[in-house]
Amino acid sequence: MSESAIADFVTSFIPDTATHAEPVRGRVVMSKRRIVLAAESEQVTIPLGGVFDVQHETAPGDLAAFFDDTVTIAYERDGDRRVAVVEGAGDTVERFVILVFKGLLNGSKVYAKHPARRGGRVTDQPFESGGLFVSPGTVELRGDVAAELDVSTVTHFERVERELRGSTRSMLSVRHMGDTGPVTTELALDSGRKMNLLGRFIRLRYTQLKQELADVELTSDEIEALVAIYSSGPDANLATVLGVDASRLTMFLNDLIDKDLVRDDDGTYLTSMGRAAVSEHIEDVNM
Template identity: 80%
Template sequence: MPESAIADFVTSFIPDTATHVEPVRGRVVMSKRRIVLATEDTSVTIPLPGVFDVQHDSAPRDLAEFFDDTVTVAYERDDEKHVAVIEGAGDTVDKFVTLVFKGLLNGTTVYAKHPARRGGRVTDQSFESGELYVSPGSLALRDDVGTAIDLSTVTHFERVERDLNGSSRPLLSVRHMSDAGAVTTELALDSGRKMNLLGRFIRLRYTHLKQDLKDVTLSTDEVETLVAIYSSGPDASLAAVLGVGASRVTMLLNDLVEKDLVQDSDGVTLTDLGRAAVSEHIEDVNF
């Protein structure tokens, strides 16, 4: 049965940094089992089970003359390690990166303690098993766990050692915002390779949002408005919550829409960047 392509686009890439010094032009084709980098003359196949790292960032100094942004895929094939570098700019490549992580992580068994902490307080919650599914903005923990982590609300994450089923295991500890306030979720996967990839996926989203936030300047009133939207929901009267007039609320919302922090359709809601801004500033606001 032939494999179906779930991504297919033309770009520049270095199919193998060990054999190519400069990029070539060709097609990137991805199925559920492999990525193929094909030129007119040859092709390189990257088996998804062999991928152990994916990075999407500014081009390293030695490649800056060829690329602005790059997607680096490190993988193992025939007991040898290889690295491919793909031009990393544009929405098509953003979607490709998400598809790669989905192919690597979706359906993986995950052990989650949710929440491991509420604020600073340790809970008595035990680890439950489920299946992990990733999307551009979240980690879904299905089955017994039955929750999702909005990656735009992550404020900190780190590797920790915890006891799991009678043995000490490396875990990812993720602090994020929920409807009930700040919580910490601890996650473990059976595969060390997939643990590294999950950490990379969270860091990728976290880093990009933090970088975008550096370009956004917020006044105290704008921060309070964002937190009010987050805390009160789309149907709340912001004028009443903030204690200001309707015209002032309109002006604040217009400014926040321009900054891509708020969207006003079917009620006022936060964008991913807006939720990241709330996570950054919520402890500074007291109503």
């Protein structure tokens, strides 16, 4: 590979599910243009421009004998659709998945209506163009429309049809928590392939956070404390907001820190898991 590598690690993989029944051991090397799966006897090149789906999940039944988790990369090359499967466990592979999505999506032209809704109210905000950029926890819009969608606060997303520049377009409608409450952002990309990949990215990050959150037990008082931190900001007097004394507040915060929901860093901040917990429970608190 002549271009610089941005990922390079050794793992097991199936370079092509149509021709390989079992995994081989080798190197996975990624540049800004391609992914190369290099085993001792062969090398498979996956052009990023041909990738149309990426999944990171528990290995399906027929692969469970070889892998616990898998990264499945579906792509088109020379007119044929192919699938490669990479062993998916570990921090290195998680970083690799994010790099793949960055390589596929970053810099893409996006048309966005932000916000399209505030709560249940439709706004008169027009669609504006900009650039799309993803990171482990965010979808960022830069340009005429500037916004950052925190994936940990997404509560719902779906495909919708909207009028854009004189024609009906398929786009992604994402409901998430803004600074002052729930908002909906509508996004359209020029490429249907990239639209599918953006939906996959949001679903992947959303699902991972929800799975982690499912293992965390929260009391009603802890939920109320998380919502108060979200609503009041890092510098608020939380004891006053919650109506508890300092010792009781300290106990709340220590428990939430132990559960990786809150961090204390010159102020009290929610972690991505904490924001996911708020987005899941805030409507219950406000009822």
